[in-house]
Amino acid sequence: NAGVTQTPKFQVLKTGQSMTLQCAQDMNHEYMSWYRQDPGMGLRLIHYSVGAGITDQGEVPNGYNVSRSTTEDFPLRLLSAAPSQTSVYFCASTGQEGRSPLHFGNGTRLTVT
Amino acid sequence: SQKIEQNSEALNIQEGKTATLTCNYTNYSPAYLQWYRQDPGRGPVFLLLIRENEKEKRKERLKVTFDTTLKQSLFHITASQPADSATYLCALLRGTYKYIFGTGTRLKVLA
Numbered sequence: 001n002a003g004v005t006q007t008p009k010f011q012v013l014k015t016g017q018s019m020t021l022q023c024a025q026d027m028n029h030e031y032m033s034w035y036r037q038d039p040g041m042g043l044r045l046i047h048y049s050v051g052a053g054i055t056d057q058g059e060v061p062n063g064y065n066v067s068r069s070t071t072e073d074f075p076l077r078l079l080s081a082a083p084s085q086t087s088v089y090f091c092a093s094t095g096q097e098g099r100s101p102l103h104f105g106n107g108t109r110l111t112v113t
Numbered sequence: 114s115q116k117i118e119q120n121s122e123a124l125n126i127q128e129g130k131t132a133t134l135t136c137n138y139t140n141y142s143p144a145y146l147q148w149y150r151q152d153p154g155r156g157p158v159f160l161l162l163i164r165e166n167e168k169e170k171r172k173e174r175l176k177v178t179f180d181t182t183l184k185q186s187l188f189h190i191t192a193s194q195p196a197d198s199a200t201y202l203c204a205l206l207r208g209t210y211k212y213i214f215g216t217g218t219r220l221k222v223l224a
Contacts, residue, residue, distance in 0.1 A: 004156075031210060040121070042216035043157070043202070050210055058211065090156050092212075101147060102204075102212060104156030 002026050006091050006105035013081040013112045021076040021108050023091030029103070031094045032074040036060065036087040037107075043090065049074055081112045116140065117215035119203060125221045126193055134188040134218045136203035143205035146179055146186050151200045151217065160201075161188075193222045 007022045025032065033048035035058075045058030049068040063085060065077040074093075078085060088109050092102040118137045126132050136146070144165050149157035163170045163179045163186065170177045176189040190197050200217040207213050 033212070040216060043214040045211060045213070048210055056210075099145060099162070101159030101162065102157070104158070106154070106156045
């Protein structure tokens with residue numbers, strides 16, 4: 001059982017480049033989310049989705065786009081990368097809000113130069 | 114706005130002692146509070162969940178308390194071991210779907 005899979009593990013971008021961080025889960029979870037983790041800031045919610053075709057903004061959505069066309073996949077797009085987006089990005093999923101734990105991937109470490 | 118505070122400084126304790134980590138929150142009354150463990154280079158891993166009507170929850174050497182009056186949760190690891198060294202995060206649910214995390218406390222258990 002793979003759980004939550006994130007790719008790539010590492011990425012270096014130049015300012016202005018675009019890229020998509022991939023997230024896939026095989027647990028048939030309706031809820032999926034993206035977080036960024038920065039030193040001293042903890043995990044901050046970027047976007048989340050409660051099912052295919054439904055997405056909403058978290059605390060820090062600016063500069064990021066998401067879509068949810070299938071239950072399994074929830075990609076995060078950076079349209080024009082900025083150095084402030086240098087961070088570690090985590091994808092997480094759960095079957096039931098609050099009452100069930102979040103299952104996290106192992107993260108994508110992104111550096112924007 | 115909702116704020117969760119955890120001790121930002123690292124906690125060093127001797128092997129065999131009980132480690133106690135604190136999670137304080139403001140401006141909200143969550144129905145659930147969760148604790149996670151995070152090792153370097155890895156995603157957080159769920160440990161325990163406690164509901165607002167539960168005062169205490171235990172799992173093996175782990176114990177969590179939840180005081181909704183003080184707006185505080187305590188996380189205890191008894192008989193700590195070097196393998197318990199990690200960063201521990203608390204999280205609560207804001208509304209229906211927004212999980213909010215604390216910054217985490219780094220625990221180091223000295224052999």
